[in-house]
Each structure stands twice: as C-alpha cells, then as structure tokens.
Amino acid sequence: MAFVLQMLELGKLRSPIHSLDPRAKLLWWICLIIVPILVTNPFILLAFTIWIWIMAVLAKISYKMYRFLIITYPVMVGFIVLTWPFFYPATEDQFYFFRFGILHWSLEGTIYALAMGMRIVLALTACTFFVMTTDLMGLASAVGEFMQNKLRISYMYPLMVISSFKFLPELSGDYITITDSFRSRACDIDAGSIVQRFRKTIPVAIPLIDSMLRRAMRISIALELKAFDVDIKDRTFYEKYVFTWKDVLFVLTGVLAILFSILAIVLGIAKVEMYL
Amino acid sequence: MSVDDIVLKTEELYYRYPTRSDYALINVNLDIRKGEFVAIIGQNGSGKTTLIKHFNGLLKPTRGRVIVDGKDTRGLPTSELARSVGYVFQNPDHQIFAETVKDEIDFGPKNLGFPPERIEQARQRVLAEMGLQGLEEEMPFQLSRGQRQRLAVASVLAMEPVILIVDEPTTGQDWRESISLMELIYQLNKKGHTCVVTTHNMNLVSLFARRVIVMWRSEVYLDGTTQEVFAQVDQILRAGIKPPEVYELARRLLPDVRLDRPIIPEDLAELLVKEREKIHR
Numbered sequence A: 001m002a003f004v005l006q007m008l009e010l011g012k013l014r015s016p017i018h019s020l021d022p023r024a025k026l027l028w029w030i031c032l033i034i035v036p037i038l039v040t041n042p043f044i045l046l047a048f049t050i051w052i053w054i055m056a057v058l059a060k061i062s063y064k065m066y067r068f069l070i071i072t073y074p075v076m077v078g079f080i081v082l083t084w085p086f087f088y089p090a091t092e093d094q095f096y097f098f099r100f101g102i103l104h105w106s107l108e109g110t111i112y113a114l115a116m117g118m119r120i121v122l123a124l125t126a127c128t129f130f131v132m133t134t135d136l137m138g139l140a141s142a143v144g145e146f147m148q149n150k151l152r153i154s155y156m157y158p159l160m161v162i163s164s165f166k167f168l169p170e171l172s173g174d175y176i177t178i179t180d181s182f183r184s185r186a187c188d189i190d191a192g193s194i195v196q197r198f199r200k201t202i203p204v205a206i207p208l209i210d211s212m213l214r215r216a217m218r219i220s221i222a223l224e225l226k227a228f229d230v231d232i233k234d235r236t237f238y239e240k241y242v243f244t245w246k247d248v249l250f251v252l253t254g255v256l257a258i259l260f261s262i263l264a265i266v267l268g269i270a271k272v273e274m275y276l
Numbered sequence B: 001m002s003v004d005d006i007v008l009k010t011e012e013l014y015y016r017y018p019t020r021s022d023y024a025l026i027n028v029n030l031d032i033r034k035g036e037f038v039a040i041i042g043q044n045g046s047g048k049t050t051l052i053k054h055f056n057g058l059l060k061p062t063r064g065r066v067i068v069d070g071k072d073t074r075g076l077p078t079s080e081l082a083r084s085v086g087y088v089f090q091n092p093d094h095q096i097f098a099e100t101v102k103d104e105i106d107f108g109p110k111n112l113g114f115p116p117e118r119i120e121q122a123r124q125r126v127l128a129e130m131g132l133q134g135l136e137e138e139m140p141f142q143l144s145r146g147q148r149q150r151l152a153v154a155s156v157l158a159m160e161p162v163i164l165i166v167d168e169p170t171t172g173q174d175w176r177e178s179i180s181l182m183e184l185i186y187q188l189n190k191k192g193h194t195c196v197v198t199t200h201n202m203n204l205v206s207l208f209a210r211r212v213i214v215m216w217r218s219e220v221y222l223d224g225t226t227q228e229v230f231a232q233v234d235q236i237l238r239a240g241i242k243p244p245e246v247y248e249l250a251r252r253l254l255p256d257v258r259l260d261r262p263i264i265p266e267d268l269a270e271l272l273v274k275e276r277e278k279i280h281r
C-alpha cells in the first residue's frame, strides 16, 4: 500500500521523460498495449521490455523503484512459466523433458508459456513506466482542458479525477500516521508472513477509510465554497500544456513499435507458433 | 535520585527528515526520570512531535542516541518498544478500528501476548481509570470525541507501559474535557507512570506539569521546573509562547515574592490576600 502510494508520487519527479506532455505518454502507452496483442514472439516482446527498462534509466527513478520495475514482473511471470507447461496439451510430436502419466513438461510448452508470460511482462512494465513517469494530476488536467475548450464538455468530470489524485499525498500521510499508531500498539504492519500481513490490513483499513470519507466531505464543501460548478463555458486553466516536437517524437516511438509489430507479422516472425 | 531512575535519555540527538535539508532536531540532550510529569511546549513546527516520536522508535536518530528503559532504540522496532512506552496519537480516529470498546482495548495486550486473565484485569482497570465503565459493548464510532480520546488513551494504557506519551491530548476539546483528560493523566502520573505530554495550552501546563521543556527552532531552549520556566517571561515570549496569565499577573502584582512552586489562580488570590493583610498591619 505505502509502496503504491510512493509509486504514484514518482510522477512529480523531474526528468526528460517526466517533462513530456502527459497526453503524449498516454498515447505511447496505448501503443505499447497494442504491441503484445499483435505479437507473441517472446524474444521480440523481451526486446521491447528492455527498451522500456532503458528509458526508465533516463527517467531517473530511484533505485528501489527501478528494482521493482525490473524484477517484480519477471519473477511473477516466472511462476506462470513454471506451471503452464503442465497444462499445455501433450501431443506426440513435442520434445519432452519428462512425461509420467498426466504429468508432462515439453520444450514447446515452455516456449509457449514464456510467450504468454512475456506479453504480461511487457504490458505491465509499460503500464508501470507510464504511472512512474506521469503526473496523473497533470494528465487529468490536460485532458480536462482539451475536453472543456475543444469538445465543450464540462470540466467537472476531469476535476473530480484531479481532486482524487490531490487526495493521494494526504492519503499517504494518513496511512503513515495510522500504521504508526498500530505499531505503537505492538502491531507491526510490515512484519510477519503474507497471510499475517494481509490480516493486519483490515484494522488499518477501517481508520483509513474513515479519515478518507471525512476528508472527501471537507474537500467537497471547500470546492463549492470556491464557486466550483458555476456554469461558465470558457474557464481559464492555470497550467497550459502544449504539444512540442519532443512529444510528437515520443508518440512516434510508440507508433513505430506498432509498425514494427505489423512488419513482423508480414515477415511471419511475430507469432510464437514459429517455434512450435 | 540515582542514575537508575532515568527511564528515558537522549544523547546529542539530531534528526533530519529524509525529504528535508534542515534538521528537525538539533543536539537534544534530555534525561527523563521515573515518575516525572513533563510538558513539551513550543511553536508549531518547533520539533515537539519529532522529538517524542523518537521515544518509542517511530523515528530513529540521524545522529546521537535515544535510550528507553536502558535500551538503545536504534536496534528495536516500535512494536517491541511498545512494551515500555505507550504513545497516544493526537487524533483518536487514526487508531480506532474495532467494533466494540472492549475489542479496541484488548488489541494491544493481545499483540503483546498477555495471558487472558491479565488482559481482563488490564481492561477493567483502564475502563475504570478512564471513566469508560459500562461502555464495553458500545461501538467506538458512536462515542463522543472526548470519550474516543479517552478510549485511545485506555487502549494504550492497557499494555501497561512504564512511560506514557501523549501528543496534543486536548486539541478539539472544550476546556472541561481538556481539564478532565489532563486530570486523568495527572492521576496516572501520581500512580507512578512517567508522563510526557505536548500541548499548546499553557494554562493546562501550569496546572499539571511539574517540568516544562520549551522547544524552539529544533532545539531545547528552556528546561526546568514549571515555575522556573514560566518565570523567564522574556525568553518564553521570544520562543513564541505566551506564558499563562497568572504568572504575568503574579510578576506584576508581587514582584518581590519568589515563586517556588507552580501557581494557579487560587494561589495568586491567596498570595494577594496575604500581602494585603501585611499592608493593613
């Protein structure tokens, strides 16, 4: 929990990647979601993943977060790769490492599992990279500006999203105070087995939700007091986002990734089936 | 008093929040003895909360040492230090989670592995001490703010700590509630608990605390008995604190009388009556 909150705070860092327009990063992310849909060749997927890892270095995220980005998903997917081959249909023409009754493990099964795993790794890595490098509040604000001024849709909805992100630092403050108060009563949230830790989140969640509701109530009153929801069509925006050539270039890398995937399909190397 | 009486000690304590460049605590050296009632006062942001969070290991010194009950806090998690130090947070809603008052109180002792009879005894004792008898089966969220505050104290006291630390016990409470809460802490102190309290309410300090520590700009600025500290009106004002009116009055009306103990308005009245009698004679 604390970790997720820390991760969301990363969006406020300063780096070449962070300074890009949040909308550019959103488009880039959408491209990188399309890639693992088109491609299943695990080696191509791996190459794309490594590309994101390199960009994460440019984004200057902390060592701890970087380690999370690089290690967590491959480890998670490692479990998939270990179990999937057991369920891969056993046909006669495969190369088997072993086969006893219904228990079997073949090279083909492993490659197939690897392909499915790498799709998940790429999608999650791209998503995490997006979250770590984008100020979500900035994104909501930029999208809101676009909606209000170009599409004439009320700013109300984006603002609702923005305020909930504004909540995050306060939420993380509350979370720390609450876990501190439990620690002071000899209940250490970050100690013990996974099951024990999970059970301990329940007492913490109650005061957390309570304080969140109180805050939400306070904020909504404060918003109304500041004339929010008055019906004015051309409102001004403090932060102006303009698409620069850097942003275009960045989106282009995402589009190129899709084009490359299509090329791979044409060349017949996009699918994992070529190894089976 | 011997050195053995020291239950809490800081040695050249410095602390800097990881996200900040300046120190929140600078060279704090304190000895707190068994049975003391200490009030820590100071402007907003002077470092009071940062200091007391070191007393149960929620924060670990950037430099220097904190010794609690003979143990260096550096090597110990807060959940372990909770055996010796009870820490009550300012906002009771940050800790209350249980469905009944009883469960809330039993939570800490259970975590410490107390046997059932001891948990039962502790609960009965703190319910009585905090004036919450008969509310055992109530839902904590339906209690009044003052009752919830007392429940928070009760659930910490149930762990039978040697030292009780309370951060801003009286915010959001009216004068009557504040007095009765401080009175409760005072009673605990008389029973032998060492109590450390931070507060902005100088009148309460002058009524209850026997020792006052004034924090100013991350440092301990004054430290002494309540009357010693409040007698230094100029320094106190410099630290951004307004001493209780009764001290100011006493100083102006009776400049020759040396105050040798904390005074309350009744004392001042008594002193004035005595002075008047002297003049009449």
Ligand SMILES: Nc1ncnc2c1ncn2[C@@H]1O[C@H](COP(=O)(O)OP(=O)(O)OP(=O)(O)O)[C@@H](O)[C@H]1O
Pocket: B017, B019, B020, B024, B042, B043, B044, B045, B046, B047, B048, B049, B050, B051
């Ligand atoms: N979690 C934190 N991260 C960074 N800085 C902090 C943090 N908590 C407190 N500080 C800073 O440390 C300094 C001391 O704060 P502290 O909370 O100890 O003051 P305080 O005396 O308790 O104030 P108050 O009377 O308002 O409760 C302040 O400058 C504050 O901004």
Ligand SMILES: [Mg+2]
Pocket: B048, B049, B050
């Ligand atoms: Mg404080």
